[in-house]
Amino acid sequence: xxxxxxxxxxxxxxxxxxxxxxxxxxxxxxxxxxxxxxxxxxxxxxxxxxxxxxxxxxxxxxxxxxxxxxxxxxxxxxxxxxxxxxxxxxxxxxxxxxxxxxxxxxxxxxxxxxxxxxxxxxxxxxxxxxxxxxxxxxxxxxxxxxxxxxxxxxxxxxxxxxxxxxxxxxxxxxxxxxxxxxxxxxxxxxxxxxxxxxxxxxxxxxxxxxxxxxxxxxxxxxxxxxxxxxxxxxxxxxxxxxxxxxxxxxxxxxxxxxxxxxxxxxxxxxxxxxxxxxxxxxxxxxxxxxxxxxxxxxxxxxxxxxxxxxxxxxxxxxxxxxxxxxxxxxxxxxxxxxxxxxxxxxxxxxxxxxxxxxxxxxxxxxxxxxx
Numbered sequence: 004x005x006x007x008x009x010x011x012x013x014x015x016x017x018x019x020x021x022x023x024x025x026x027x028x029x030x031x032x033x034x035x036x037x038x039x040x041x042x043x044x045x046x047x048x049x050x051x052x053x054x055x056x057x058x059x060x061x062x063x064x065x066x067x068x069x070x071x072x073x074x075x076x077x078x079x080x081x082x083x084x085x086x087x088x089x090x091x092x093x094x095x096x097x098x099x100x101x102x103x104x105x106x107x108x109x110x111x112x113x114x115x116x117x118x119x120x121x122x123x124x125x126x127x128x129x130x131x132x133x134x135x136x137x138x139x140x141x142x143x144x145x146x147x148x149x150x151x152x153x154x155x156x157x158x159x160x161x162x163x164x165x166x167x168x169x170x171x172x173x174x175x176x177x178x179x180x181x182x183x184x185x186x187x188x189x190x191x192x193x194x195x196x197x198x199x200x201x202x203x204x205x206x207x208x209x210x211x212x213x214x215x216x217x218x219x220x221x222x223x224x225x226x227x228x229x230x231x232x233x234x235x236x237x238x239x240x241x242x243x244x245x246x247x248x249x250x251x252x253x254x255x256x257x258x259x260x261x262x263x264x265x266x267x268x269x270x271x272x273x274x275x276x277x278x279x280x281x282x283x284x285x286x287x288x289x290x291x292x293x294x295x296x297x298x299x300x301x302x303x304x305x306x307x308x309x310x311x312x313x314x315x316x317x318x319x320x321x322x323x324x325x326x327x328x329x330x331x332x333x334x335x336x337x338x339x340x341x342x343x344x345x346x347x348x349x350x351x352x353x354x355x356x357x358x359x360x361x362x363x364x365x366x367x368x369x370x371x372x373x374x
């Protein structure tokens with residue numbers, strides 16, 4: 004079957020997701036706020052879930068139509084052949100959101116969509132009752148300015164859940180965002196990479212997985228793995244291909260932090276991800292960070308000072324980072340923070356900055372290229 008697929012993305016990462024899709028061989032991409040739309044079949048659903056590092060989810064777009072009344076919503080949903088994908092036993096779970104629309108009651112929209120999906124299923128299967136004791140089919144009704152988009156979620160838990168991170172720091176960086184920082188830096192294993200404020204190690208681990216060409220979805224399962232329309236051997240073939248694609252490149256990423264407890268967590272996460280041989284963890288204060296390597300890349304997500312009483316400490320930290328990093332003039336550094344006056348404290352203007360969101364926090368990725 005051919006589908007219209009949507010790779011959802013955190014605001015600011017749409018182009019990174021589109022670049023990933025191009026690398027995987029997709030073209031005719033439509034890039035919009037928070038999503039990249041493209042065409043694909045069952046094999047593409049499996050491939051994109053397995054390989055996309057920076058997307059949040061892979062959805063099937065089922066329909067898009069205008070609805071200003073509950074009747075419009077019901078009829079628009081009813082017109083979709085849900086039974087082409089959902090079997091008799093499918094568990095139909097409807098979630099929703101509504102922004103700037105006449106139909107603003109999300110619970111009402113959810114129950115109308117569910118009713119219409121069941122009616123559509125009755126037509127297909129010529130029966131009145133569905134046990135809903137099989138695989139989950141999560142349907143989202145998203146209404147923006149009276150335009151309804153109906154999607155089916157193929158991923159299940161968000162794609163940032165790679166299966167290696169049991170524990171995280173107090174303000175963890177999502178794996179998808181960490182991978183995006185690495186891809187935006189254009190780092191490759193021929194260069195030294197360091198994260199001198201590594202926390203629970205997410206940036207270093209994602210970089211190591213990129214360096215080793217490890218598919219981010221290799222060690223987890225997906226909602227659509229249980230779907231009847233996708234043959235099981237398609238999943239095992241793509242997994243086998245992903246396993247065989249891992250390289251044995253030798254490189255060492257430097258990951259250091261002053262917090263020993265976090266470093267223990269980071270080591271455990273790296274072990275679970277299968278990249279502990281590619282990362283050298285070290286307990287080290289950022290003020291003592293240095294390198295004999297002439298060139299390299301620093302990618303880091305320092306504390307932002309969001310909590311009361313932390314501002315002073317964070318301001319001192321940024322000043323220290325400025326002094327320490329300037330000792331490495333031929334390195335580039337990429338620093339993510341929500342702190343507005345970062346460049347003033349760091350005492351250097353970035354060559355480029357990019358607005359990104361870490362959860363709901365608006366941040367900037369300050370990019371300093373080697374001089």
